Amino acid sequence: AQSVAQPEDQVNVAEGNPLTVKCTYSVSGNPYLFWYVQYPNRGLQFLLKYITGDNLVKGSYGFEAEFNKSQTSFHLKKPSALVSDSALYFCAVRDPGGATNKLIFGTGTLLAVQP
C-alpha cells in the first residue's frame, strides 16, 4: 500500500538559516511526489512536484526538493528561511499506475521560522 511519512511534527529554524522538511514514501513503481503548503486560514497550495528527470526540483517561493530513490525520500529544502515561510507543509505521493489521480498525504510538518 502507498504511504507517506513526515517524521517531524514541527521544525524550528531561525530566519536566514537553511531549512529542511523531511518526507519518505512507500509506493510500488516510480512515484509522483508533491509538496503542498497550508498557510493559516488558507487552503492547500501546490509548491512543487517530481514526476521524472532531474532529481532536484525547484518550486514556488524559492523552495526545492530532492528526490532520492535509494532512500525513498523527497525532502523539501530552502537555502534561506523567511518568517513568512511559517506554515504547515504536506508531502504527498501518487501512484501513476493507479486508476485515479488521488494523492496520499503525510501527516504534515509545522514549520516555524523565528525572526
Added chain:
Amino acid sequence: EAGVTQFPSHSVIEKGQTVTLRCDPISGHDNLYWYRRVMGKEIKFLLHFVKESKQDESGMPNNRFLAERTGGTYSTLKVQPAELEDSGVYFCASSQEGTGDTGELFFGEGSRLTVL
C-alpha cells in the same frame, strides 16, 4: 479566475444532526475530490468524481456520508447523522487532467466541522 470555493467555512453541530458541505470547483474542471483531515493526522482521501460520476469512493468512512455532484458542477457532502469522530477539516480539490496526467490538484480553503 475563481478558485475552488467551499461553504460553510466552519460548522458546529451536535451529535446526531445533519450537515451538508458544498464545494464549487474551478470552472471546467471535470475532476473533483473530497479529502478530510482529522486533528493532527494526515489528509485522507474520501472520494473522486469525474464529472457527475463517482470514480473512486474507497475512502468514504461509512454510509453516514453521502456525496453528490449532480450535473457535474458543484458537489455536496452530507453527513447524517453526525458523530463526534466526524469532526475535522473537509477539503475539496479539483483538476482538469485526465487519469494518468501529472498535474496538481487545486484545493479550497476547507470546511471545518465540529461535532459536539
